[in-house]
Amino acid sequence: MTTPQDIKSDKPIPKLTPFTYENDVYQAGRKGQKPSITFNCHDWETLAKDRLSADSFGYVWGSAGTRDTDDNNKKAFKKWGIVPSRLVKSDFPDLRTKIFGETYDYPIAMAPVGVQRIFHPDGETASAKAAEKENVPYILSTASSTSIEDVAKANGNGPRWYQLYWPVSENNDITVSLLSRAKAAGYKVLVVTLDTYILGWRPSDLNNAYNPFIRPDDIGVALGFTDPVYRRKFEEEHGKPIEEDLGTAATEWAHTVFPGVSHGWEDLKFLQEHWDGPIVLKGIQTVADAKRAVDYGVQGIVVSNHGGRQQDGGIASLDVLPEIVDAVGDDLEIIFDSGVRCGADIAKALALGAKMVLIGRPYVYGLAIQGEGEYAMC
Numbered sequence: 001m002t003t004p005q006d007i008k009s010d011k012p013i014p015k016l017t018p019f020t021y022e023n024d025v026y027q028a029g030r031k032g033q034k035p036s037i038t039f040n041c042h043d044w045e046t047l048a049k050d051r052l053s054a055d056s057f058g059y060v061w062g063s064a065g066t067r068d069t070d071d072n073n074k075k076a077f078k079k080w081g082i083v084p085s086r087l088v089k090s091d092f093p094d095l096r097t098k099i100f101g102e103t104y105d106y107p108i109a110m111a112p113v114g115v116q117r118i119f120h121p122d123g124e125t126a127s128a129k130a131a132e133k134e135n136v137p138y139i140l141s142t143a144s145s146t147s148i149e150d151v152a153k154a155n156g157n158g159p160r161w162y163q164l165y166w167p168v169s170e171n172n173d174i175t176v177s178l179l180s181r182a183k184a185a186g187y188k189v190l191v192v193t194l195d196t197y198i199l200g201w202r203p204s205d206l207n208n209a210y211n212p213f214i215r216p217d218d219i220g221v222a223l224g225f226t227d228p229v230y231r232r233k234f235e236e237e238h239g240k241p242i243e244e245d246l247g248t249a250a251t252e253w254a255h256t257v258f259p260g261v262s263h264g265w266e267d268l269k270f271l272q273e274h275w276d277g278p279i280v281l282k283g284i285q286t287v288a289d290a291k292r293a294v295d296y297g298v299q300g301i302v303v304s305n306h307g308g309r310q311q312d313g314g315i316a317s318l319d320v321l322p323e324i325v326d327a328v329g330d331d332l333e334i335i336f337d338s339g340v341r342c343g344a345d346i347a348k349a350l351a352l353g354a355k356m357v358l359i360g361r362p363y364v365y366g367l368a369i370q371g372e373g374e375y376a377m378c
Ligand SMILES: Cc1cc2nc3c(=O)[nH]c(=O)nc-3n(C[C@H](O)[C@H](O)[C@H](O)COP(=O)(O)O)c2cc1C
Pocket: 059, 060, 061, 111, 112, 113, 114, 141, 142, 143, 144, 163, 193, 282, 304, 305, 306, 307, 308, 309, 337, 338, 339, 340, 358, 359, 360, 361, 362, 364
């Protein structure tokens, strides 16, 4: 597999001034200005907590059960340290990464995160605009609070992938509808999440009696409510349009995308028949499953435990990364997430063999704090 340094692309190397961000900040500081944000990534969680309702903050921060899996994810990064080599002649680092035939400016993507309007009024559109600006993939969740088409519009010429929560086979027509909408709206890679056929046991949300899918404003069901096939099926079954019974329509949509029962490996054929781009399986945590992913002909995997939100008492995602890279690193693209909080974490995951790293909670905290906004010096 290639590393970011191996990438050869026709695109000219971006004209980077060394220390661009730092330089801007320090120059403004000479004039007595201070940044409007904190550069300490560990403070973003606290700032988001100050800004959000207990329900919304509990939702992004929440993890399964005792939070052991989430703790393990973070501890796993501390077990590794970065070892430097000196006097190695090098150019200014070129972080561009080529994956699935496209070149992105950085080896990161924005993880699929549902219901972003509970964190900021602009929700997914703010995140998708930021992704375009930085030229990194925005991965739209099936549980989004903004439609496939509206996010595509906000993302403009930016790179976008689509994450599927996969309905059971009796709703194959809905799956096909979601995939064809995503394709028509310019989403290039299909990410299929395998660890969430039902939402995890999350004490913070249970204590708040809060599920963003089951809210009076039905904020989490944008993809279902804008889906022509789901709308038609609901009307046929209930004899009325979804607008006349929003509560039932929202609950049934939640059951459509979180049916509580899982597909099998052989069902992947259906997705392969209805999606002509790369397919990535998200939620792989064992070598055996990684090998199956190769056998079943998908193009990539995300080594992920969903940030510990689904299964309590789970292994750290980073701990299984090296053995999975060893086993299948030459056969498909390996993407990593769960527990990444800062640049050094990204470097560690790349050094352990990931091609690309998904950023989850940190960007949601940023969205909550300042929407799409860039920092200002004031
Ligand atoms: C608020 C929130 C919503 C999420 N929604 C989705 C989703 O809709 N689909 C999905 O595949 N993963 C979802 N995830 C999981 C992320 O894609 C990613 O795997 C996880 O955030 C990684 O863990 P970390 O944020 O602790 O690094 C969600 C995560 C959070 C925090």
